[in-house]
Amino acid sequence: MPGRDPVLRRKRKKFSWDKTSAILTLVPSLILLGVFVYGFIGWTGWVSTTAWNSIIPDFASVGLRNFKIIFSTFRFQSDLRNMVVFTALFIALCLVIGIALALLIDQKIRAESLFRSLYLFPMAISSVATGVVWSWLLNPTTGVNLILKSLGLNHLPEWFLSTRILPGTPLGQIEIALPLALLAVLIAAVWQMSGFAMAVYLAGLRGIPEELKEAARIDGAGPWRTFWSVVLPQLKGTTTTIIIILTAASLKVFGLIYAMTGPGQDFVTDMPSMNMFDTTYQGNQFAEGAAIAIVMLILIAIFIIPYLISTLKQGEEA
Template identity: 55%
Template sequence: METVRSQTASAAGVRVKKRARLTSDHYMSFLFLAPSFLLLLVFVYGFIGWTGYVSLSNWNTLVPDFSFAGLQNYIYLFQDFRFQADLRNTLFFTILFIGLVIVIGVSLAVLLDQKLKGESIFRNIFFFPMALSFVVTGVIWQWLLNPSTGINLFLKTFGIQPKWYTDTTILAGFQWGKTEFGIPVAIFAVVIAAVWQMTGFSLAMYLAGLRAIPDEVREAARMDGATEFQLFRKVILPLLKPITVSVIIIMAHISLKIFDLIYAMTGSGANFVTDVPGVYMFETTFRGNYYANGAAIAIIMLLTVAIFIVPYLIQSRRGEV
């Protein structure tokens, strides 16, 4: 009996302790956080839900029409020549953009990690483009790559006259629905501008990762007979894998929803060779008044971004646990 009473008393004490954990400080914390949670609930998740609801309606005129349309707007988009071109452009833009940002970022980080003279100057030069908005970058590179101005004035002296973002050529193309599926030459111009701006971020990430690798690890590899190339390929690169994953996720998030750079630099382009879902959504919704179609594009963009972000967040959460 005494054992049972002691166990009951200890259980009651545990319950009392659990109840005592919620103090006035906790309630004040909840009170201060409540407005943020409420705004997040309304202006993020509420609007996402509203966009999804509109995408399933017939609201494609100035007058709202919320009658249920099912997946009609989504079916229309995937059969639409322009949206097919948008998906093609986004695919190749994302691959080229992420690949070049990683390669150039790693290369520059390795060079700066050699502790060269004037490192801070070079580091600031490489970081400077990140201080600009994509709109400014788009306007600058639109002028630089204009067929009649900028870089082309210099290239003309060598008999070279590239069309840059006005080129409608599709490399290695094959027919996909109504669209020729291949790499649009014009997309390279947009990739150059995007890589110029975001390489500084990749450089900062990789430079921090290189500086975090202990010198003992490098010395141990050298003592085992590893060359500098083997040291970089078999020791340093594997240690930088978490940074590479982070860079890929962040750059993919930027590339899949990019709008301002392309809209300021090229717009949709001739034959939609530089068009992306963000530009199509803007013109469809706010110029064509096809609100349901625009909402469907927005939901598709959200899902494509979630494909990259959600697994990364789940993996990060499991790693923390």
């Protein structure tokens, strides 16, 4: 009988042991993940519905009152404006610069590895160190602004500390548009992360079959036509991946802004992450800080969950 075959029994026993050992290996990680990630997310969500807004814990339920409070404040409204403007410009600039650099490197240039390393180098620097360096470069009395002053552009050095909103359309308690001082943070963030977009795009370009490009050239397509009609459509998945990762990074940006400008006058460079830190650890308003954290979590989930679902569907179809 096959079931009595000693070789088959040993194989079944080995498979059963391998399966058990694999499960046992994952159990500690799953426990830690459940406690320190999902457990604390649940705890934060619960705290956001309590009255714990002092140094003394108060777990009396207040429903969504903390969310109503934060959305009605001038600072949080400014945070949402800054976050939307920063995220949109940050992603757009990183995509454009990233694909431009990737296309240049993909031309089989000399010292390709050197250029790749140079473009990726800013990612190796911590966001705090990046913020400190760029705050010196863009400070009105040092760095780049000294060059601007020497060229007679005396009206430009103050933009780093400006509270102007361009063009400035009133909405609620704030003005909707681009805070001029936010450009400083945007420059530093794009400098640091455009190399990441370059690396991902370069991997995507190297994955496009050369036969597709050759067929387009045979059909008479020039370089630009080949790029728009053949190369760019093949990079759709790559672009989506970059957008998702950069969106998550921009929504939770903290160290860079904290080191460069802080919240800024009139909160022109403030972000929800900095607001949450100040509200929770400086103001001891733990419930309101937890509410801000939950809003950030929801915003990140809005972008990431659809991406994960589409990725799973593509995996099943493959």
